[in-house]
Amino acid sequence: MKAVRLMQLGKALEDAQIAVPEIGASEVLVRVGACGICHSDAHYRAGISSIDSLPVTPGHEVAGRVETVGEQVTHVSPGDRVCIHYLVSCGACDFCLRGNEQFCAKAQMIGKHRDGGYAEFIAVPGRNVFALPGETSFEQGAIMMCSSATALHALNKARLKPGESVAIFGFGGLGFSALQLARAFDCGQIYVVEINPAKLATAVALGAVPIDATAGVPVQQILDATSGKGVDVAIELVGSAATMQQAVRCLAVQGRAAMVALSRESVSVLPYPDLINKEAEVIGVSDHLASELPVLMDLVRKGKLCFPEGTLRFVPLDAAQINAALDAVENSSCQRTPRDNFGADHIRTVIVPRGTN
Ligand SMILES: [Zn+2]
Ligand SMILES: [Zn+2]
Numbered sequence: 001m002k003a004v005r006l007m008q009l010g011k012a013l014e015d016a017q018i019a020v021p022e023i024g025a026s027e028v029l030v031r032v033g034a035c036g037i038c039h040s041d042a043h044y045r046a047g048i049s050s051i052d053s054l055p056v057t058p059g060h061e062v063a064g065r066v067e068t069v070g071e072q073v074t075h076v077s078p079g080d081r082v083c084i085h086y087l088v089s090c091g092a093c094d095f096c097l098r099g100n101e102q103f104c105a106k107a108q109m110i111g112k113h114r115d116g117g118y119a120e121f122i123a124v125p126g127r128n129v130f131a132l133p134g135e136t137s138f139e140q141g142a143i144m145m146c147s148s149a150t151a152l153h154a155l156n157k158a159r160l161k162p163g164e165s166v167a168i169f170g171f172g173g174l175g176f177s178a179l180q181l182a183r184a185f186d187c188g189q190i191y192v193v194e195i196n197p198a199k200l201a202t203a204v205a206l207g208a209v210p211i212d213a214t215a216g217v218p219v220q221q222i223l224d225a226t227s228g229k230g231v232d233v234a235i236e237l238v239g240s241a242a243t244m245q246q247a248v249r250c251l252a253v254q255g256r257a258a259m260v261a262l263s264r265e266s267v268s269v270l271p272y273p274d275l276i277n278k279e280a281e282v283i284g285v286s287d288h289l290a291s292e293l294p295v296l297m298d299l300v301r302k303g304k305l306c307f308p309e310g311t312l313r314f315v316p317l318d319a320a321q322i323n324a325a326l327d328a329v330e331n332s333s334c335q336r337t338p339r340d341n342f343g344a345d346h347i348r349t350v351i352v353p354r355g356t357n
Helices: 039-046 138-157 173-184 197-205 218-225 241-249 271-278 290-301 319-331
Strands: 002-005 014-017 027-036 061-069 081-084 121-125 129-131 166-169 190-194 209-212 231-236 251-259 281-284 312-315 348-351
Touching: 027 081, 027 138, 039 319, 061 121, 061 138, 081 138, 129 290, 138 173, 138 231, 138 251, 138 290, 138 312, 138 348, 166 173, 166 241, 173 190, 173 197, 173 231, 190 197, 190 218, 197 209, 209 218, 218 241, 231 241, 241 251, 241 271, 251 271, 312 319, 319 348
Parallel strands: 166 190, 166 231, 190 209, 231 251, 251 281, 312 348
Antiparallel strands: 002 014, 027 061, 027 121, 027 348, 061 081, 081 129
């Protein structure tokens, strides 16, 4: 089969012909219908994230059609449309058994520790395969598997309840999903903190109150807009010390700040006014869970979560075009948004190998 592979860190991906993977009794072979190109793929190519075994086929945002199943797999059959949870965990350790598989010490990320979706076929354990609603395209299904799933996990970790107000710091792909998901959960007013006018305009079109961080201190703007109360939930997707501090300081009494984006800077908060006196909580958010994907798929099926026309761009399974897309991701990157960068207009590029749909 055809695959586009990372042969050497720091070098361009290459076209390759490799054997179609063989599957074990508990595994599924999926014919890739779409695979999202993610910012972390550019990190792998650049050698920023260490990868032990090369060559590897990148791609962790995958949807497609079941080709064959191992004899122990009963929940999907050949021909089914599916999407793939990107973390292959052991399924047997304490973390896996409690449904917190993102902490599994043996977990392998597809497209990093094992071959991913920049290929015609991918083999994964059956438990990583989830039915994709009939109305949902492979392209939409694929890109939900990373940023949308993590946005959902952030809202779950923050324990968002109906009617509660939300501030979203940073409006890239994660923020785009977080806003739609928060609305799907009947939240109260949503505030989007951004410096990019185009992103603020998109947030307004989706019903949020824009907080232009270039126009004044965001915390004060949020307090002014909430009669001094602050918000119940803050979702931090930027990854700077300044916005992390703002996410804590804009909280209402018993508010929760969910920290998603990465930063190497330390963040200072004042214990009494920022935390103790409000019983505020700061919550780390790591990745997402397989158990959250059916919820996500249901919201997609109901039309409550979508990436509209014009936000997706397609390329074939071709190394030159994929490398160019990764270059574009790198060039649009900035230090502010290490995990949440899909370019200024939420454009995501999706690989569509021919002949699957
Ligand atoms: Zn991703
Ligand atoms: Zn495990």
